Amino acid sequence: MSTISATFRPPTDLWRDVPILGRLWLAFPARLRLSIYHFIWWAADRIYGRHLTTRVRRILPGIYLKYGQIKASEPHAMVLLRRHTKLYSSIALDYIPHELHPRYNLPPIDVAFLLMTAARGQRLMDVEHTLEPEQITTIGLDLRQYLSDMHNIPNPYKYGLCSAAGAGLDALLFGNNDLPTSEDIRSFHAWLRERMGRHWPVMQPRVQPIFSKYDDQQPVFSHGDLSEDNIMVHNGRLSGLIDWETAGWMPPYWDYVLARWHYSPACKTIVRLAIPEHSDRERYEMIVSAGVSRGYDPANFDSFETTDVI
Structure with missing residues (x-):
């Protein structure tokens, strides 16, 4: 899965969406900033140890550096949120995509550094x-008001339906691509429907009512991964959402x-209270359609009336 799905907005445009200190940092050449990020990550590996699952490190009070296969949709979503709403989230300060060249003549991997502020609260x-x-x-x-805004x-x-960066959207429910x-x-x-192929006659009664209901509606900006590890809480109240790689208009x-x-x-x-207008039947049938689009037989899935996965 390609991570650099779209070029991030140039620093001259990003400047108006970051705090003053962030603007000063963006004045330095990207190559210099990238070298410093590499050094920080290298030093942190030696001080705290290297872990395959480590993607985020705190480098200053309230400032985090994220490294890995980070899609451009994540910083784009942060910028859009800051530019068009007053909602709480991390603030993207810098994003530098580049190629990582592994050993043993393996093909290069698209990776990126994302510098951002800390989100308030705890997961x-x-x-x-x-x-x-x-x-x-x-x-x-x-969360209902947050999503509404x-x-x-x-x-x-x-494109009417696309990621926050204007490209293809990351949705693991539908596969790795x-x-x-x-x-x-x-x-x-x-x-x-085309992806479901020969299974469409079986799936049509299950999902066509959903398709017909939403075909002519307008896409909305969506987070795409509401979960207990992405919802932030402070003093018993919602304090924001994090991890915006899956965000886009859907x-x-x-x-x-x-x-x-x-x-x-x-x-x-929490999610049911935040999105009361949608039903568990719609949710389940769309999950089944995603599975069928990935090559699974509809016979492998229970009916909505007998399933226990919702």
């Missing part, structure tokens, strides 16, 4: 055991379908 997964039922309800209602972020690109851009929701559903049902709540009853309650 829901770290505090949910301390939350009272009324606090969980409050967080769900906070987020949905109004305008799309500056020529990015979803292609689409002109509108109807076109996306046509693509999905059908209104997108955040409900792609939410990950299987191991967190609190997250399940």
Whole structure:
């Protein structure tokens, strides 16, 4: 999966969306900033140890450096959020994509450094055991307003459905490759129907009502991965969302379908409170359609009435 799906906005445009110190840092050449990031990462590996799962390190109070296969959609989403809303999240300070050349003549890998501010609060997964039922309800209602404001972020690109960077969208539910851009929701559903191929006659009664309901609606800016590790909480209230690599303009049902709540009853309650207009049947049938589009037989999936995965 290519990580540099679109070129990040030039620093001259980014400057108006970062704090003053960030603007001063962006005045240095990208090659110099990249060298410093490499040195910081190298030094941190030797001080704290190298771990394959380590993607983010705190390098200053309130400042984090993220490294790896980071899609351009993540900093783009942060910029759009800061530019068009007053919602809380991390602030993208710098993003430098480059190629990593592995040993043994292996092909180069697209990687990037992302410099960003810390998000306020703690992950829901770290505090949910301390939350009272009324606090969980409050967080769900906070998230409802957060998503409502987020949905109004305008799309500056020529594609109706695309990532925050204007390219293909990362949606692991549909496979390891990015979803292609689409002109509108109807076109996306046509693509999905084509992907289901010979299984479409079986799937049509299950998903055509959903397709027909949303075909003519407008895409909304979506996070694409609501989960207990991406919802931030502070003092019993929602304090923001993190990890925006999956963000983009998608059908209104997108955040409900792609939410990950299987191991967190609190997250399940919060998302259901935040997005009450969408049904578990829609969620399940779209999950099944994603599986069928990846080559699975519909017979492998239970009906909505008998499933226990929702």
